[in-house]
Amino acid sequence: MREPKFLLENVSYIYEDGARALHDISLCIYPHKITAIFGPAGGGKSTLLRLLNRLNDLVPGRHLEGRVLLDGEDIYAPGVDVHALRRRVGMVFATPVPLPMSIRRNLTYGPELAGVRDRARLDELVERSLRAAALWDEVKDRLDEPASALSGGQQQRLCLARTLALEPEVILLDEPTSGLDPISTAKVEASLQELKRRYTIVIVPHSVQQAARVADHAVFMLQGELVEEGPGELLFTRPHDQRTEDYITGRFG
Amino acid sequence: MAGHTRTQRTFSEYLIERLIQTTGILVILFLALIFLFLLREGGATFFEVSLRDLLQTRWYPNEEYFGILPLVLGSLLVTLGAAAISLPLGLLTAVFIAEVAPRWMREVLKPLIEVLAGIPSVVLGFLGMVVVSPLVREYLGAPTGLTALSGSLMLGYMALPTIVSVAEDALDAVPKSYRDAALALGATHWQTIWRMTVPAARSGILTAVMLGVGRAIGETMAVMMVTGNAARMPLTLNSLLMPVRTMTATIAAEMGEVAQGSTHYHVLFAIGLVLFLVTFIINLVAAWAIFRQGRRYGRLLS
Amino acid sequence: MSRQLRQQLGFTLLGLATTIVVLPILLLVGYILVQGASAISWEFITAMPREGMRAGGIWPALVGTVLLTLGTAIFAVPVGIAVAIYLAEYAHDTSLTRLIRLAIINLAGVPSVVYGLFGLGLFVIFLRLGTSILAGSLTLAIMTLPVIISTAEEALRAVPQSFRIVSLSLGATQWQTVRRVVLPQALPGILTGVILGLERAAGETAPILFTVAAFFLPRLPRSIFDQTMALPYHLFVISTQVPGMPLRIQYGTALVLLAFVLSMNALATVIRSHFRRRRQW
Numbered sequence: 001m002r003e004p005k006f007l008l009e010n011v012s013y014i015y016e017d018g019a020r021a022l023h024d025i026s027l028c029i030y031p032h033k034i035t036a037i038f039g040p041a042g043g044g045k046s047t048l049l050r051l052l053n054r055l056n057d058l059v060p061g062r063h064l065e066g067r068v069l070l071d072g073e074d075i076y077a078p079g080v081d082v083h084a085l086r087r088r089v090g091m092v093f094a095t096p097v098p099l100p101m102s103i104r105r106n107l108t109y110g111p112e113l114a115g116v117r118d119r120a121r122l123d124e125l126v127e128r129s130l131r132a133a134a135l136w137d138e139v140k141d142r143l144d145e146p147a148s149a150l151s152g153g154q155q156q157r158l159c160l161a162r163t164l165a166l167e168p169e170v171i172l173l174d175e176p177t178s179g180l181d182p183i184s185t186a187k188v189e190a191s192l193q194e195l196k197r198r199y200t201i202v203i204v205p206h207s208v209q210q211a212a213r214v215a216d217h218a219v220f221m222l223q224g225e226l227v228e229e230g231p232g233e234l235l236f237t238r239p240h241d242q243r244t245e246d247y248i249t250g251r252f253g
Numbered sequence: 254m255a256g257h258t259r260t261q262r263t264f265s266e267y268l269i270e271r272l273i274q275t276t277g278i279l280v281i282l283f284l285a286l287i288f289l290f291l292l293r294e295g296g297a298t299f300f301e302v303s304l305r306d307l308l309q310t311r312w313y314p315n316e317e318y319f320g321i322l323p324l325v326l327g328s329l330l331v332t333l334g335a336a337a338i339s340l341p342l343g344l345l346t347a348v349f350i351a352e353v354a355p356r357w358m359r360e361v362l363k364p365l366i367e368v369l370a371g372i373p374s375v376v377l378g379f380l381g382m383v384v385v386s387p388l389v390r391e392y393l394g395a396p397t398g399l400t401a402l403s404g405s406l407m408l409g410y411m412a413l414p415t416i417v418s419v420a421e422d423a424l425d426a427v428p429k430s431y432r433d434a435a436l437a438l439g440a441t442h443w444q445t446i447w448r449m450t451v452p453a454a455r456s457g458i459l460t461a462v463m464l465g466v467g468r469a470i471g472e473t474m475a476v477m478m479v480t481g482n483a484a485r486m487p488l489t490l491n492s493l494l495m496p497v498r499t500m501t502a503t504i505a506a507e508m509g510e511v512a513q514g515s516t517h518y519h520v521l522f523a524i525g526l527v528l529f530l531v532t533f534i535i536n537l538v539a540a541w542a543i544f545r546q547g548r549r550y551g552r553l554l555s
Numbered sequence: 556m557s558r559q560l561r562q563q564l565g566f567t568l569l570g571l572a573t574t575i576v577v578l579p580i581l582l583l584v585g586y587i588l589v590q591g592a593s594a595i596s597w598e599f600i601t602a603m604p605r606e607g608m609r610a611g612g613i614w615p616a617l618v619g620t621v622l623l624t625l626g627t628a629i630f631a632v633p634v635g636i637a638v639a640i641y642l643a644e645y646a647h648d649t650s651l652t653r654l655i656r657l658a659i660i661n662l663a664g665v666p667s668v669v670y671g672l673f674g675l676g677l678f679v680i681f682l683r684l685g686t687s688i689l690a691g692s693l694t695l696a697i698m699t700l701p702v703i704i705s706t707a708e709e710a711l712r713a714v715p716q717s718f719r720i721v722s723l724s725l726g727a728t729q730w731q732t733v734r735r736v737v738l739p740q741a742l743p744g745i746l747t748g749v750i751l752g753l754e755r756a757a758g759e760t761a762p763i764l765f766t767v768a769a770f771f772l773p774r775l776p777r778s779i780f781d782q783t784m785a786l787p788y789h790l791f792v793i794s795t796q797v798p799g800m801p802l803r804i805q806y807g808t809a810l811v812l813l814a815f816v817l818s819m820n821a822l823a824t825v826i827r828s829h830f831r832r833r834r835q836w
Contacts, residue, residue, distance in 0.1 A: 055724055060647055087726035097717040100740055100836060109735070110725035148836070159721075166725060266730050274645060276637040280704070281658045283697050287665060290676035345572035353566055354573075362577060364824060369580045371751075371820045373758025374667075375787045376809050379794045380583050383802070413576055443562035464664070471666025473761040474787075478795055501668045501761070508672070508765050513680065525672040529665060536664035540657055 004028035005170060005200040006052060007069040013047055016061030021047045023224045025066070029170075029217075031200045034192060036215035036232070038205055039247065044224040045204045049172050052202065053089040054082050070170075087114055090163035094175040094206075096155035098147030103139055106147045106158060110166040125165045133161035134191050153184025160191065170200040178206040189214055208248050212236045220244045291529055295522030302516060307523075312484035312498070314507065314517045321524060323484045327401070327497035328470060330487045331480065334405025335412055335469040340462060342409070343416030347461070350417070351424035352446050363418075370414035378478030381407045386479055395494040399481030402493045407479055408469045416465035423457020424450060456542045463539035467532050470501075477502035500524050584817075587810050594807025603773040608793055609800060611773075613808055618775055619688075619783035620757055620815065623767065626692025626779070627699055627756040632749055634696075635703030639745070642704070643711035644733050663701035667761040670698045674766040689779045691767025698762055699752040706748025710741040715836055743830030747823045754819040758812065760787040770796075786812040 006029035013022035022044045029035050037045045050056040051068055054075060067074050075085055087110065099106050107126045108116075116122060126143065130136040135157040139150070147158055156176060163171055173192075177185040192201060192214055205211040211218060215232035220241070228241045239245045246252055298307075302319050309320025350362050385406055386398025393402070427450050435445040451458070481496025484503070504521050511518045602612030638655075646652040665673075674694030684690040714737050722732040738745075760768075768788040776783040790808045793800050 053724065055720065058720070058723070083726045083728055086724055091724045093717070093721065093724075095717070097715075097721045099718060099721060099736055100834070109722070110727075113725070113727050113731055162725065266728065270645070270730055273637045273641045276634055277641040277646065277652075277655050279634065280638055280655050280662065280700065283700070284658045284662055284665075286677060287669070287673045290673050290681070291669070294672070294676045294680075342572050342576055345569050346576045349566075349569035349573045353569055362573065365577055365580060368584070368817065368820065371754055371758070371816055372580075372584075373760070373787050373812060373816055375758070375760045375791050376587070376813055377583075379790055379805065379809050380587070382794060383805075384583070384586065410579065417576070441558050441562045443565045444558075467664045471664070471669070473666065473668040474791060478791070501666055504668050504672065505761055505764055508675070522672055522676070525669045529669050532664045532666055532669075533661055536661045537657075539664075540660045543660070544653070544656075 002030060003072075005031045005071065006202075007067075007072070008051075009067045009069070011051065011064070011066035011068060013044075013051065013056075014063040014065075015059070021224055022051075025226050027219065027226060027229065029200060029202055031169075032196055032198075033216040034196050034201045034203060034214050035217045035219065036203050036205050036211040037219045037221060038208060038211040038215075039221035039227070040252070042223070043221040045221055046174055048221070049091075049174050049202060049204055052170070052172055053086045053091055055086070055091065057082065083113075087166045088168055089170040089172060090166050090168035091172040092156070092159050092163050092174065092176045094178050096152060096159045096179070098150065098155050098158055101147065102144045103147045103150070103158065104143040106162050107165045110162065114166070125167075129161040129164035130158075132164050132191065132195065133157045134187055135161055153180050153187070156180055156184065156188065157191070160188065164195075168199065170202065171195065173201070173203040175204050175206040177210065185210075208236075208250075212248075220247065222247070288526075288529065291522055291526040295519055295524075295526045298516070298519040298523035301519060307520075310486050312503070314511075314520070317516070319516070319520045321500075321520070321527075323486045324498055324500045324503050324524065325527075326487050327480075327484070328499040328501070330401050330492060330497060331404040331408060331476060331499055332466065332469045334401060334493065335408035336462075336466055338405060338409030339412040339416055339465060339469070343413050343461070343465065344420055344458065346413070347417045347420035347424060348446060348451065351421045352442075352450060363421075366414050366417050369410070370418075374411060374472060374474040375478070377407055377411060378475035381475055381479035389494075393494060397481060397496065399479055399496055400494050401480060401487060401497040404476045404480035404497070404499070405493070407475045408472055411472055411475060412465040412469045415468050416461045419461035419464055420454070420458050423454040423461065426457065427453045456545055460539045460542040463535050463542070467535040467539065470535070471528065471532050473501040473505050477505050482506060500528055504528075584813070587806060587813055590802075591806035591808075591810025594803045595810065599804075599807055600811070604771070605773075608771060608789075608797055609804070613786065613789060613811060615772060615775055616784040616786045616789040616808075617811065617815075619767075619769075619785040620787070620812075622688055622776065622783060623691055623695060623763065623785055624753050624757045626688055627695040628749070628753055630693055630696035631699040631703055631752065631756075635700050635749070635752070636707050636745060638700070638704045639707035639711055640733060640738075643708045644729070644737065659701050659704055662697070663705075665698075667698065667759055668764075670694055670762040671764050671766060673697075674762060679766055685780060686765070686767055686769075686782050687780045688767055688776060688783055691763045691783075691785075692779075694762045694766045695756040695759065698759070699756045702752035702755060703748050706751060707741070707745040710744025710748065711737060713744060714740045718836075740834070740836075743826055743834075747827045750819050750823040750826070754816050754823070757819065758787055758816045760785075760791055763788060786815065 008025055008027040011022055011025045014020050037048060039045060056062060064076060068076055099109060104126055107129060108122045111122060111125055127136060130139065135154060138154060150158060177188050195201060203214060205214060218232045218235040219229040220227045222243055228239060228244045236248060239248065307319055307321055310322050311318040311320045312323050350359055354362060381403055386403050389395055389400060389403050390398035431449050431453055432445055435449040476499050480499065480502065482498045482502055483496035484498040487497050504525055508521050599612045601614050603614055605611035674690055678684045678690035678693050679686055718736050719732050722736045763785055767782060769782040769784050770792055772782060772784050790812055793808060794805050
């Protein structure tokens with residue numbers, strides 16, 4: 001077995017008011033696979049995702065127990081450069097949020113902050129990431145128009161491209177297709193299959209069906225606990241835990 | 254690879270963030286400095302003039318009479334008059350704009366009232382002198398047009414933009430569901446306004462009232478120009494139709510002519526200190542009402 | 556039906572109150588416009604006052620007011636925006652933050668003449684700046700701060716939180732996020748607040764009485780340590796302190812001051828509505 005990209009050891013996460021969002025989670029996330037974390041709302045999926053790029057740092061008064069290792073290094077250790085971490089672990093959100101600037105500037109925003117100044121290199125990044133997100137043909141002639149002029153589906157692919165332009169190692173997707181029509185959803189899902197060759201992908205899908213479609217490895221979460229995990233084809237056909245079965249057969253959630 | 258370079262958190266960025274954090278404290282410092290310098294220049298008063306002499310009814314600094322009672326009462330009279338004019342007018346107007354007026358009318362009325370807020374007080378004072386006082390003299394039989402009433406009229410108008418916009422904001426913030434509930438119970442629009450919406454907005458309205466009154470007490474130029482500035486005790490009702498002198502006008506009119514370090518100079522600063530403390534308390538009450546609502550305070554100040 | 560009648564009467568009363576509030580504003584502004592227009596001429600604007608201000612123009616007062624407004628901007632704008640950024644972007648809800656907000660509300664409520672006293676005590680006397688443009692600008696700047704801070708903070712807060720989260724997720728530091736995403740989006744709103752604050756500073760008289768304003772000084776200031784005439788004080792002087800003043804000049808001066816201040820107000824309104832239509836969120 002390959003080395004895991006992410007390794008979570010007994011992770012618990014407690015909010016300021018004492019509410020426990022995650023309870024004693026241990027989990028391996030392997031490279032070049034799509035790991036899908038699914039379960040009913042409020043189960044801690046997004047919280048778990050945001051632990052991986054430390055976006056939860058923004059929440060005041062939180063408390064983390066256990067360790068989160070990326071390539072064997074604790075990302076919560078003192079002295080870790082959070083901003084560099086977020087470039088290694090990119091994120092796509094549920095609602096597409098193009099930054100209020102041109103399409104091109106949206107894509108170069110991250111790399112420029114990381115110190116990439118070379119014009120040709122930036123142009124290359126723009127084209128490559130747009131192609132990878134299956135958006136290049138649609139926008140190549142209007143890169144300097146405001147990104148907000150794109151349609152919803154295009155915006156979400158732009159957000160994916162923007163993350164890819166960071167040249168990350170891991171891509172986190174938090175219900176990336178929840179606002180999209182079926183055709184756009186299919187496009188995004190197809191891109192993921194391409195992308196997993198180069199990246200580690202962690203997705204919170206917006207439905208069980210999507211989880212079943214995309215997951216190489218599936219993780220079922222319920223009320224902050226990891227109920228069951230396993231290879232996608234197994235977990236969705238022969239779940240071990242009764243709760244998992246109830247959920248995927250539509251008995252609750 | 255870009256992703257692996259350590260983030261450039263430069264020294265200048267660190268410096269800017271520190272600087273920004275420091276400026277927040279600067280605001281507190283400014284307020285403290287105002288208090289300190291009023292105390293520094295005005296504190297000597299209390300060694301030079303006994304409290305008993307300060308609380309006399311005669312203000313005649315040239316002969317060492319420093320009784321500030323006529324000034325305090327003058328300010329009080331003019332402010333009460335202004336409140337009597339501006340509170341009902343302001344609140345009714347706020348209710349009209351927030352609850353009754355159609356959208357287009359709102360879009361016209363709100364900027365118009367903002368215009369009033371933007372007119373410099375010295376321009377209003379000038380208009381008070383050339384337009385309002387002659388009217389007061391002519392129609393109300395005052396011997397001179399420069400009276401407490403003229404001051405109250407001017408101040409009342411000047412407090413209106415604050416009262417209207419803050420109260421209107423408060424009414425606007427009442428959830429629509431409250432209104433719908435009242436209407437669903439068969440109340441008329443009119444009953445809903447007075448039994449549901451206005452009571453629900455009461456702490457915002459209190460803020461509006463306090464800020465309006467605070468503004469009226471502190472107003473200087475317009476008052477100085479239209480009240481005639483006679484430092485006499487306004488004790489009877491017809492004082493409204495006589496000249497008075499307020500604390501603010503006294504400072505503005507006399508500070509330019511006193512010798513720095515003289516008793517008169519110190520007393521003027523002491524009056525400033527009193528004004529500062531009075532408005533401070535009024536604003537604390539207003540702020541308390543704002544914080545209690547947990548509401549944004551932006552519009553309240555502009 | 557009496558309920559309906561009462562409602563009709565009530566609404567009429569409200570409309571009446573509103574009319575009483577609004578009508579005089581229109582009348583007063585119109586009156587000054589009509590009375591002052593005849594005084595306005597190129598000479599009136601650009602000439603020095605003569606014959607004890609009873610003739611000539613208002614040039615030094617106009618220049619003085621422009622200088623004081625600029626001076627106020629130089630001090631108040633950077634500090635005001637910095638405090639707004641602190642409150643909107645960095646500060647958590649601590650007792651220190653609450654104290655700062657309380658200070659801002661109280662600063663906004665300090666009477667203008669008290670600012671004058673404060674400026675006299677701190678800038679003119681203690682810091683030995685003398686009655687000068689510098690002392691006046693500093694005094695006006697502190698008075699203007701609350702308006703700038705509160706409007707700028709509101710403009711910053713209006714920028715969607717999602718922009719910040721996205722920017723941070725792309726590896727930006729907090730300052731980079733503020734600099735490159737939040738501030739550009741909030742700029743029109745901040746500008747509106749700045750203009751409204753300066754508008755007030757331009758029209759104020761009491762704070763400059765003892766800190767900068769000259770009664771009669773028929774020349775332009777030579778440095779920031781000079782006194783200067785200023786439009787609001789000039790209007791006060793010629794309408795109360797100079798006997799035999801031609802009314803025409805008084806109205807003319809009032810009109811110029813009013814136009815100066817209201818055009819700033821109009822500019823703020825235009826900026827606000829222009830960018831509100833153009834923004835992408």
